[in-house]
């Protein structure tokens with residue numbers, strides 16, 4: 001009797017153990033890094049780790065049990081990402097035109113330089129197998145340059161060949177890259193998302209293709225915390241007479257503008273945030289584009305610091321010439337008199353590929369450090385060397401990043417931001433950086449980077465030819 005009760009008890013416990021352990025397995029707490037091999041259970045949540053979109057306004061995500069519906073709301077494209085090894089969602093359950101991916105994806109073709117840094121921060125450099133031919137020559141990441149012609153191949157310039165190559169990878173990704181004839185291409189719009197924290201948060205958009213939700217949440221929080229710590233530091237050190245900063249560009253006459261030059265305040269929400277968060281005043285005006293340099297110069301006559309965003313103007317004299325500033329004006333403008341003229345070309349690859357368009361899009365914490373340093377040379381720490389913003393008025397040299405600067409092509413990168421020093425205590429006060437208004441004239445200058453570079457190259461060639 002006794003032993004039969006004991007036996008029943010053992011069997012009961014065993015049943016409970018089997019039951020609970022199976023329940024435990026079914027309710028795994030991390031997203032799979034591979035295909036699911038078990039028996040599909042439609043009630044199981046295959047993505048226990050999720051992202052929450054807090055700041056970005058141009059993408060959304062909606063989780064179902066075994067797929068996630070990712071939307072680029074800027075380009076209005078939908079992507080359904082289902083867990084590999086589980087059933088594909090029915091197209092009838094998805095918005096028309098949704099592209100379907102099995103995740104996690106294993107390899108990627110990258111079509112713009114900006115995407116590289118998002119992937120590198122997530123530890124995914126080794127997943128990159130193709131780079132677009134133009135981004136391959138303009139990429140500034142030393143380790144991606146080092147992998148070119150080994151694990152990373154440049155896509156053909158022949159569009160037929162290129163489309164065939166796209167089918168050799170799981171995912172084709174880049175700004176404005178998606179076209180509806182390529183079933184695995186995805187557009188990103190990080191540089192269109194208006195605020196600094198918005199841009200950082202695009203880490204999550206990239207991560208969901210790799211089931212790296214937890215990692216992306218963590219990294220985004222780190223960069224956001226870096227940003228708010230630095231912002232607090234800048235605010236606490238801001239002088240009562242805050243300098244006035246203008247971001248501007250010259251557009252040379254070209255086929256794109258009826259051969260008519262113009263001068264512009266290159267207004268943008270993230271530029272206003274960077275300026276104010278770094279402790280300065282942001283210059284804006286009701287008229288943003290001027291048809292004569294005289295009108296433009298009149299508008300910016302009280303500006304203390306000028307950030308010149310003209311794509312091509314390698315020397316200080318080029319900048320002065322573009323803006324129509326002669327030596328007679330040397331004492332008229334404070335930014336000239338005090339030699340406060342900066343350009344964003346401080347870090348380039350050997351072909352003048354601009355890191356400003358690459359890592360500076362996601363590393364807004366480090367960009368804020370550069371702007372802080374322009375305003376106060378002791379910030380964020382004394383001896384800080386700016387990465388991108390180069391003072392051309394004092395002849396600061398460019399830094400060149402080449403394959404030789406890659407020390408370990410397997411190593412993951414972190415933000416270039418230096419440690420936020422004491423004094424920038426984190427109060428999580430990032431609310432002013434969140435921005436939900438995508439409606440700004442910034443779009444004029446917030447163009448497709450490749451197009452803009454091409455346009456700028458043509459424009460400057462025209463202007464050189466006309467000189």
Ligand SMILES: *[C@@H]1O[C@H](CO)[C@@H](O)[C@H](O)[C@H]1NC(C)=O
Nearest residue numbers: 032033034035036037038085
């Ligand atoms: C599923 O099986 C494949 C092949 O056997 C294996 O490589 C993979 O790691 C398995 N996935 C999981 C999540 O265990």
Ligand SMILES: *[C@@H]1O[C@H](CO)[C@@H](O)[C@H](O)[C@H]1NC(C)=O
Nearest residue numbers: 156157158159160161162164
């Ligand atoms: C482009 O590539 C396709 C496919 O490889 C080839 O058939 C075609 O001849 C190429 N076109 C040119 C102009 O090279």
Ligand SMILES: *[C@@H]1O[C@H](CO)[C@@H](O)[C@H](O)[C@H]1NC(C)=O
Nearest residue numbers: 096097178179180181182183
């Ligand atoms: C692709 O998009 C264009 C413009 O939106 C549209 O005219 C065309 O019909 C689409 N093609 C396919 C194959 O969906």
Ligand SMILES: *[C@@H]1O[C@H](CO)[C@@H](O)[C@H](O)[C@H]1NC(C)=O
Nearest residue numbers: 099100101102167170183184
């Ligand atoms: C795209 O089409 C190819 C060929 O039909 C197919 O093998 C591939 O799985 C499709 N990819 C996606 C993401 O739909």
Ligand SMILES: *[C@@H]1O[C@H](CO)[C@@H](O)[C@H](O)[C@H]1NC(C)=O
Nearest residue numbers: 217218219220221222223225
């Ligand atoms: C990110 O993860 C690391 C461990 O990998 C942890 O130490 C850190 O606190 C996390 N940071 C945030 C902001 O969650």
Ligand SMILES: *[C@@H]1O[C@H](CO)[C@@H](O)[C@H](O)[C@H]1NC(C)=O
Nearest residue numbers: 254255256257258259260261
């Ligand atoms: C360029 O000039 C043409 C004709 O002279 C005119 O129709 C067109 O509107 C102009 N475009 C711009 C952008 O000014």
Ligand SMILES: *[C@@H]1O[C@H](CO)[C@@H](O)[C@H](O)[C@H]1NC(C)=O
Nearest residue numbers: 267268269272284285286440
């Ligand atoms: C700058 O001024 C323009 C024109 O008045 C306005 O449309 C824009 O929103 C302003 N920019 C910011 C960042 O507030």
Ligand SMILES: *[C@@H]1O[C@H](CO)[C@@H](O)[C@H](O)[C@H]1NC(C)=O
Nearest residue numbers: 317320325326327330336337
């Ligand atoms: C005055 O302007 C000329 C260019 O017009 C420039 O070369 C020169 O360095 C300027 N001098 C000062 C003190 O800025």
Ligand SMILES: *[C@@H]1O[C@H](CO)[C@@H](O)[C@H](O)[C@H]1NC(C)=O
Nearest residue numbers: 347348399400401402404405
């Ligand atoms: C890359 O390495 C060269 C040679 O050591 C060095 O001069 C240069 O400053 C490095 N570039 C960067 C961006 O660190």
Ligand SMILES: *[C@@H]1O[C@H](CO)[C@@H](O)[C@H](O)[C@H]1NC(C)=O
Nearest residue numbers: 222226414415417418419420
């Ligand atoms: C910024 O974030 C990176 C993670 O990418 C971290 O390694 C670094 O310590 C952070 N810097 C600051 C200023 O907290």
Ligand SMILES: *[C@@H]1O[C@H](CO)[C@@H](O)[C@H](O)[C@H]1NC(C)=O
Nearest residue numbers: 221222225426427428429430
């Ligand atoms: C501030 O950040 C810390 C850690 O990053 C977090 O635990 C805390 O909840 C945040 N506080 C607020 C008010 O958001």
Ligand SMILES: CC(=O)N[C@H]1CO[C@H](CO)[C@@H](O)[C@@H]1O
Nearest residue numbers: 131136148149152153154155
């Ligand atoms: C990424 C890549 O493939 N880069 C280069 C490899 O080498 C050839 C010349 O042999 C270049 O044309 C590619 O751009």
